[in-house]
Amino acid sequence: MAVSRRAVRESGVVVGERRIAWAGRGMPVLTAIGERFARERPFDGLRIAACLHVTAETAVLMGALKAGGAEIALAASNPLSTQDDVAEALQGYGIAVHARAGVDRATYYRHIHQALDLAPDIVLDDGCDLVNILHTERTDLLDGVSGGCEETTTGIIRLRQMAAEGALRFPVVAVNDTRTKRMFDNRYGTGQSTLDGIMRATNVMLAGRTVVVAGFGYCGRGVAERAKGLGARVIVTEIDPVKALDASLQGYEVRAMGAAATVGDLFVTVTGNRDVITAEHLAAMKDGAILANAGHFDIEIDVRALEGLAVALNPGVRPNTDEYVLADGRRLLLLAEGRLVNLTAAEGHPAAVMDMSFSAQALAVAWLTTERVRLAPGVYDVPEDIDVEVARLKLAAAGIEIDRLTAEQEDYLHSWRTGS
Numbered sequence: 402m403a404v405s406r407r408a409v410r411e412s413g414v415v416v417g418e419r420r421i422a423w424a425g426r427g428m429p430v431l432t433a434i435g436e437r438f439a440r441e442r443p444f445d446g447l448r449i450a451a452c453l454h455v456t457a458e459t460a461v462l463m464g465a466l467k468a469g470g471a472e473i474a475l476a477a478s479n480p481l482s483t484q485d486d487v488a489e490a491l492q493g494y495g496i497a498v499h500a501r502a503g504v505d506r507a508t509y510y511r512h513i514h515q516a517l518d519l520a521p522d523i524v525l526d527d528g529c530d531l532v533n534i535l536h537t538e539r540t541d542l543l544d545g546v547s548g549g550c551e552e553t554t555t556g557i558i559r560l561r562q563m564a565a566e567g568a569l570r571f572p573v574v575a576v577n578d579t580r581t582k583r584m585f586d587n588r589y590g591t592g593q594s595t596l597d598g599i600m601r602a603t604n605v606m607l608a609g610r611t612v613v614v615a616g617f618g619y620c621g622r623g624v625a626e627r628a629k630g631l632g633a634r635v636i637v638t639e640i641d642p643v644k645a646l647d648a649s650l651q652g653y654e655v656r657a658m659g660a661a662a663t664v665g666d667l668f669v670t671v672t673g674n675r676d677v678i679t680a681e682h683l684a685a686m687k688d689g690a691i692l693a694n695a696g697h698f699d700i701e702i703d704v705r706a707l708e709g710l711a712v713a714l715n716p717g718v719r720p721n722t723d724e725y726v727l728a729d730g731r732r733l734l735l736l737a738e739g740r741l742v743n744l745t746a747a748e749g750h751p752a753a754v755m756d757m758s759f760s761a762q763a764l765a766v767a768w769l770t771t772e773r774v775r776l777a778p779g780v781y782d783v784p785e786d787i788d789v790e791v792a793r794l795k796l797a798a799a800g801i802e803i804d805r806l807t808a809e810q811e812d813y814l815h816s817w818r819t820g821s
């Protein structure tokens with residue numbers, strides 16, 4: 402035998418490096434962008450403070466920005482999602498990481514402050530926590546910030562509100578709103594990794610079970626599709642009549658949460674809203690019902706109400722699974738403390754998905770650094786050509802060819818003179 406498998410004890414750094422290398426293999430577009438940055442050094446002298454999930458995929462993004470010359474400080478965008486071995490490996494690559502899995506709220510915010518101590522020129526955010534701190538507690542740094550990028554839906558909603566109130570002090574690029582991000586990350590990424598998290602946490606059989614998906618936006622659609630694919634009966638709850646109809650025409654049962662609460666075996670919230678599952682709903686649930694959130698914070702499921710209803714708590718009955726016992730003996734199982742189940746109980750989206758989101762993120766940073774002198778404070782879309790370029794590079798990496806418009810077709814699509 403030419404090779405042998407030796408059992409070796411490995412340090413966190415080695416495991417982290419290996420995870421980052423594995424993620425890199427699934428991220429050909431971002432890797433190519435990183436190689437270009439290494440040649441062109443567009444970020445020489447630039448300081449970037451990032452607040453993102455500290456995962457192997459984020460590490461590949463940090464590597465690409467660092468290769469372009471940036472000095473980087475990274476804090477986590479969620480108290481539970483940090484991959485500690487990856488954080489350790491990143492430190493070794495010269496990136497200042499302020500993150501650890503399972504920290505309390507105070508430590509989470511302290512880490513964001515520590516990343517901001519870099520006095521950044523550019524900020525990267527995922528959920529608007531860092532931008533919020535900058536505009537409330539670290540206003541002394543605002544003049545130095547020339548732009549930012551926001552990764553997720555809820556963050557963009559908050560930024561648009563800040564901009565509408567005239568509170569936002571620098572331009573921010575809405576990476577979330579690209580076609581590639583919404584379709585691949587929010588839909589396919591959240592669809593797969595949410596089910597992955599639920600299965601790792603509980604190992605339950607999904608076929609034949611009733612799964613209630615709250616919210617039929619990009620994420621909810623992905624979760625519903627994947628649950629259906631695993632053989633679950635899927636019920637969708639919505640507040641938007643058009644989305645509710647869409648879900649209905651796709652064959653899902655659509656109900657109000659009050660009715661769905663009594664029949665669901667598994668509940669997944671993906672709305673970006675608060676109080677989607679309340680005390681009233683919790684009180685009506687079946688024994689053994691499982692509660693998971695893949696939307697934003699731990700307020701989509703009213704965790705405080707669950708604590709109030711319960712007479713006993715059995716923490717850790719499974720990894721990332723806490724059992725709450727109600728007065729009549731029914732047990733409700735809360736996954737990942739009501740925080741993002743896909744990034745807590747699983748590893749977040751696969752590298753192939755983050756390749757697209759983070760390629761847009763990297764190109765948006767490059768765009769900001771060339772455009773920043775001209776951009777007024779506000780929320781900006783990623784330029785369409787960046788979005789299309791990311792999709793094109795992804796197709797090329799997968800060896801997929803598509804058709805191109807002929808000159809006649811191009812002309813036809815832009816003319817109104819030809820009738821039927």
Ligand code: NAD
Nearest residue numbers: 553554555616618619620639640641672673674695696697
């Ligand atoms: P979206 O706007 O496309 O969808 C949200 C949907 O929830 C909308 O259709 C809205 O009508 C519906 N909704 C709002 N309040 C509701 C309620 N009370 N009951 C039922 N439905 C309700 O947004 P999205 O892109 O799907 O993102 C949803 C959330 O997930 C956001 O908070 C976003 O930041 C987050 N997100 C998470 C991940 C992840 O990895 N877990 C990935 C991307 C986005």
Ligand code: SAH
Nearest residue numbers: 454456458478479527528552553697749750
């Ligand atoms: N900070 C908020 C927002 C989360 S939204 C919170 O934790 O509640 C989730 C975002 O995580 C998505 O927009 C997605 O792009 C990102 N994400 C998903 N998988 C990831 C991964 N493997 N690495 C880094 N970020 C990831």
